[in-house]
Amino acid sequence: MSSEHKSRKAIVEIGGRLHERGFIAACDGNVSVRLSRNSVLVTPTAMSKGMMKPSDLVIVDMTGRKLKGRREVTSEIGMHLLIYRMRPDVNAVVHAHPPTATGFAAAGMALDQPLVCEVIIGLGQIPLAPYGTPGTPELAETLEPLVPQYDAVLMANHGVVTYGGDLQSAYMKMETVEHFARIALTTHILGRQQYLEDEEVDKLVAARQKYMGVNSAAPMPVQYSTSTPAARTKGSRHSESSDVLSTLLRS
Ligand SMILES: [Zn+2]
Numbered sequence: 025m026s027s028e029h030k031s032r033k034a035i036v037e038i039g040g041r042l043h044e045r046g047f048i049a050a051c052d053g054n055v056s057v058r059l060s061r062n063s064v065l066v067t068p069t070a071m072s073k074g075m076m077k078p079s080d081l082v083i084v085d086m087t088g089r090k091l092k093g094r095r096e097v098t099s100e101i102g103m104h105l106l107i108y109r110m111r112p113d114v115n116a117v118v119h120a121h122p123p124t125a126t127g128f129a130a131a132g133m134a135l136d137q138p139l140v141c142e143v144i145i146g147l148g149q150i151p152l153a154p155y156g157t158p159g160t161p162e163l164a165e166t167l168e169p170l171v172p173q174y175d176a177v178l179m180a181n182h183g184v185v186t187y188g189g190d191l192q193s194a195y196m197k198m199e200t201v202e203h204f205a206r207i208a209l210t211t212h213i214l215g216r217q218q219y220l221e222d223e224e225v226d227k228l229v230a231a232r233q234k235y236m237g238v239n240s241a242a243p244m245p246v247q248y249s250t251s252t253p254a255a256r257t258k259g260s261r262h263s264e265s266s267d268v269l270s271t272l273l274r275s
Contacts, residue, residue: 042055123202
């Protein structure tokens with residue numbers, strides 16, 4: 025947890041980066057930081073997150089009640105509070121609509137294939153939560169089963185949410201998700217995906233524990249053991265998911 029002053033400046037800076045990178049348009053997205061056990065600093069509603077001043081941010085308690093701020097809090101505050109309640113290790117949440125990852129979410133496709141080694145080390149897999157109406161408790165409910173295990177989640181027909189021990193790491197995960205989505209999209213354009221072998225994924229799991237420590241919660245990508253890499257082309261990519269997931273290694 026960091027000081028209110030530092031956190032205000034950090035959220036404004038991250039809002040600018042999300043906007044510059046095209047991860048949000050108009051008044052999209054929201055960013056928050058946990059200030060204390062019972063307070064969260066969060067972006068306001070109806071405002072571009074690329075054009076905020078530190079004084080535009082709002083402080084709410086863990087029930088979403090406003091404690092401080094001239095503006096109204098984001099309507100997606102319920103999602104942020106759910107994540108803080110379920111994950112004591114999380115101190116920052118970033119929600120955006122980066123176009124490629126949101127495209128996967130709108131196509132009903134998770135980013136859960138073992139395609140890129142760095143993504144396996146950094147995030148594991150990125151699951152897809154079912155659709156929930158923004159600004160209603162339904163949105164948080166769709167995320168609830170995924171929050172304990174994952175650090176980045178695609179939200180069907182909506183966007184992406186990422187979170188971490190600090191704002192920098194939560195934001196970096198958003199960049200990783202969008203970058204990986206672009207790579208995955210390229211494999212779809214090429215019409216072929218060559219998954220990493222199970223044993224290679226295992227080595228990355230070991231490396232991940234070394235680099236990320238025990239705080240990292242996201243499971244690894246689905247391990248495909250029924251086909252050879254050469255056979256793992258476009259048509260075979262939607263296969264085992266939750267059954268295999270439940271047996272996967274966790275760090
Ligand atoms: Zn949204």
